[in-house]
Amino acid sequence: MTALQALTSYGVGISSFVTSPRVRPHHRRVILAKVEPSDKSVEIMRKFSEQYARKSGTYFCVDKGVTSVVIKGLADHKDSLGAPLCPCRHYDDKAAEAGQGFWNCPCVPMRERKECHCMLFLTPDNDFAGQEQTISLEEIKVATANM
Amino acid sequence: MNSSNSSTNFLPPPPPLSLSLFKLGIMLSVPSIFSSRAPPSPPPLSLSNFPFKTHNRNLLFPTTTTRPSLLSAPISPSLPRKLLCRPPSAKYVREDYLVKKLSAKEVQELVKGERNVPLIIDFYATWCGPCILMAQELEMLAVEYESNALIVKVDTDDEYEFARDMQVRGLPTLYFISPDPNKEAIRTEGLIPIQMMRDIIDNQM
Numbered sequence: 096m097t098a099l100q101a102l103t104s105y106g107v108g109i110s111s112f113v114t115s116p117r118v119r120p121h122h123r124r125v126i127l128a129k130v131e132p133s134d135k136s137v138e139i140m141r142k143f144s145e146q147y148a149r150k151s152g153t154y155f156c157v158d159k160g161v162t163s164v165v166i167k168g169l170a171d172h173k174d175s176l177g178a179p180l181c182p183c184r185h186y187d188d189k190a191a192e193a194g195q196g197f198w199n200c201p202c203v204p205m206r207e208r209k210e211c212h213c214m215l216f217l218t219p220d221n222d223f224a225g226q227e228q229t230i231s232l233e234e235i236k237v238a239t240a241n242m
Numbered sequence: 243m244n245s246s247n248s249s250t251n252f253l254p255p256p257p258p259l260s261l262s263l264f265k266l267g268i269m270l271s272v273p274s275i276f277s278s279r280a281p282p283s284p285p286p287l288s289l290s291n292f293p294f295k296t297h298n299r300n301l302l303f304p305t306t307t308t309r310p311s312l313l314s315a316p317i318s319p320s321l322p323r324k325l326l327c328r329p330p331s332a333k334y335v336r337e338d339y340l341v342k343k344l345s346a347k348e349v350q351e352l353v354k355g356e357r358n359v360p361l362i363i364d365f366y367a368t369w370c371g372p373c374i375l376m377a378q379e380l381e382m383l384a385v386e387y388e389s390n391a392l393i394v395k396v397d398t399d400d401e402y403e404f405a406r407d408m409q410v411r412g413l414p415t416l417y418f419i420s421p422d423p424n425k426e427a428i429r430t431e432g433l434i435p436i437q438m439m440r441d442i443i444d445n446q447m
Binding site for chain 2: 156158160161162163164165167168169171182183184185187212213214215242
């Protein structure tokens with residue numbers, strides 16, 4: 096798992112190096128307080144969320160900001176732990192929990208009872224449920240731009 | 243109702259009329275709520291930043307152009323409204339959040355110290371979606387209660403041990419701590435409606 100993560104980060108590093116080989120970038124990168132999840136993981140979790148919403152007959156929140164934040168949280172855990180651990184819980188030992196699997200998305204409460212307390216997958220009778228089962232990468236980026 | 247379902251099986255009550263305008267402000271500033279972790283760079287909003295002079299200049303126009311005259315060029319019956327000030331962009335609204343983020347040590351001192359108002363602690367995480375909605379509700383509550391309640395938030399990713407000691411599991415978790423040391427603290431897990439929070443503060447504290 097760590098080798099895969101290293102490969103991913105190395106791949107990202109190489110691509111950015113190729114685009115600007117000798118010229119220094121004119122714009123300064125803003126240093127974020129918290130490390131953002133990689134674009135690749137965000138895309139993977141976005142596709143997973145759309146697919147699982149379709150499969151389970153659930154819908155995204157009316158406020159796509161909530162959906163975006165949770166997808167990024169899943170991507171962040173996927174990067175750091177190798178598995179998309181639920182971002183809306185606090186754990187004593189994240190690595191152990193990721194290995195155990197109960198709270199890996201889709202978590203057991205979701206699989207068994209369609210209960211998603213992250214408000215990522217909402218049953219149609221839920222007051223916060225929207226009409227959509229899709230979300231674009233652009234929507235995710237815009238909603239989480241200021242984080 | 244299980245705690246895991248509590249966030250999802252309720253009808254949010256309509257906000258009181260006095261809050262509806264404020265809620266609009268909150269809705270407009272959702273991106274700024276997201277930016278609660280942004281570096282504190284933008285200057286605070288102040289009316290002195292806005293062009294009063296421009297507005298005064300515009301006041302001159304109505305006196306010269308509203309007088310009807312056959313010779314004057316046809317003008318629209320009402321002048322386009324000029325805004326007193328530019329509406330604040332979402333980034334700069336609510337730069338000073340009422341709900342402050344505290345460290346574990348600061349919270350512990352608050353709990354141990356003497357208070358005469360209830361203390362509400364919001365345990366959240368950066369990438370927890372419902373925590374963002376809860377933060378908006380708590381901001382509204384902070385405005386409503388002003389100095390009659392003290393609301394603070396703790397990042398569970400930063401204060402790992404403190405969250406573990408407080409037995410935080412699902413996020414967001416709220417602790418309502420009464421100023422009366424004999425009363426027990428109340429703990430809620432998941433997104434709860436603002437009315438429930440008001441009931442707890444008014445009746446249980």
